[in-house]
Amino acid sequence: GAKWTYDGPQGQDHWSQHYPYCGGALQSPIDLKSDLLRFDPTLRPIEVQNYNLSPNEQLTLGNNGHSVQLSLSPTMSISSLRNRYTAAQLHFHWGSPSRPAGSEHTVNSKQYAAELHVVHYNSDKYPNISTAVDKSDGLAVLGVLVEVGMFNPAFDHILKFINRIMYRDQKVKVPAFNIRALLPTRLDEYYRYDGSLTTPPCYPSVLWTVFRNPITVSRQQFLTLAATLYSSNAQDSASMSLSNNYRKTQPVDNRLVLASFKE
Numbered sequence: 001g002a003k004w005t006y007d008g009p010q011g012q013d014h015w016s017q018h019y020p021y022c023g024g025a026l027q028s029p030i031d032l033k034s035d036l037l038r039f040d041p042t043l044r045p046i047e048v049q050n051y052n053l054s055p056n057e058q059l060t061l062g063n064n065g066h067s068v069q070l071s072l073s074p075t076m077s078i079s080s081l082r083n084r085y086t087a088a089q090l091h092f093h094w095g096s097p098s099r100p101a102g103s104e105h106t107v108n109s110k111q112y113a114a115e116l117h118v119v120h121y122n123s124d125k126y127p128n129i130s131t132a133v134d135k136s137d138g139l140a141v142l143g144v145l146v147e148v149g150m151f152n153p154a155f156d157h158i159l160k161f162i163n164r165i166m167y168r169d170q171k172v173k174v175p176a177f178n179i180r181a182l183l184p185t186r187l188d189e190y191y192r193y194d195g196s197l198t199t200p201p202c203y204p205s206v207l208w209t210v211f212r213n214p215i216t217v218s219r220q221q222f223l224t225l226a227a228t229l230y231s232s233n234a235q236d237s238a239s240m241s242l243s244n245n246y247r248k249t250q251p252v253d254n255r256l257v258l259a260s261f262k263e
């Protein structure tokens with residue numbers, strides 16, 4: 001579709017001109033405010049299957065001009081939801097080298113350095129992700145907040161190849177690794193709400209699970225993520241850095257935001 005950006009004339013305040021859902025209801029991300037949350041004791045720990053991929057398997061790491069994304073094996077899934085959701089891809093949103101604040105969801109207005117999204121589709125109901133992407137029960141995304149702290153060995157399985165996909169539309173095959181190591185230790189503490197894709201076309205088709213506990217990456221790892229990629233392609237004379245690729249928080253309106261834990 002038409003090209004969109006996070007800032008400027010095609011920036012997020014204008015997305016709804018070409019993508020009407022972006023101006024509609026059930027939009028993501030949101031600010032996860034304590035006084036909005038409702039503790040829900042029926043929310044079970046998230047259970048994932050086959051996240052521990054073999055290094056013999058290869059995944060595609062790519063720069064799509066808006067994020068760095070990694071294709072995932074269709075053997076991976078979330079098994080603890082009403083339907084089975086099969087993994088499709090993961091990608092990140094981040095700030096900039098000078099401002100390590102680029103998460104999409106915020107917690108009591110605190111913005112984290114970055115955010116990881118692991119995108120799954122309802123494979124009980126839909127044959128593939130393209131048919132699922134605009135259905136109200138189509139997608140389930142796991143959101144992981146990222147803060148700067150201890151070095152993260154799992155994150156390096158992606159970072160060590162990032163200089164091969166500096167420009168838009170570049171892709172590279174990489175060895176698979178244990179994707180579970182990118183998630184926080186505790187999968188029983190999370191926020192849950194009905195929302196949308198945080199990029200155009202902003203379909204209100206996502207069951208959001210944002211884990212309470214962030215993962216950490218080292219400052220050097222964050223800088224590598226935030227300072228290496230371009231949103232322009234290799235031929236473009238003027239290179240545009242890929243940074244601050246996060247959508248601002250959206251109105252919650254009368255949505256219920258659930259928590260699987262008591263504060």
Ligand SMILES: NS(=O)(=O)c1cc(-c2ccccc2)cc(-c2ccccc2)c1
Nearest residue numbers: 066067117119129133141196197198199
């Ligand atoms: N941020 S997100 O989780 O809502 C999201 C989901 C999907 C997505 C991916 C596959 C199937 C269905 C939805 C794609 C993107 C995306 C990010 C950057 C550039 C373009 C698209 C973002």
Ligand SMILES: [Zn+2]
Nearest residue numbers: 091093117198
């Ligand atoms: Zn995302």
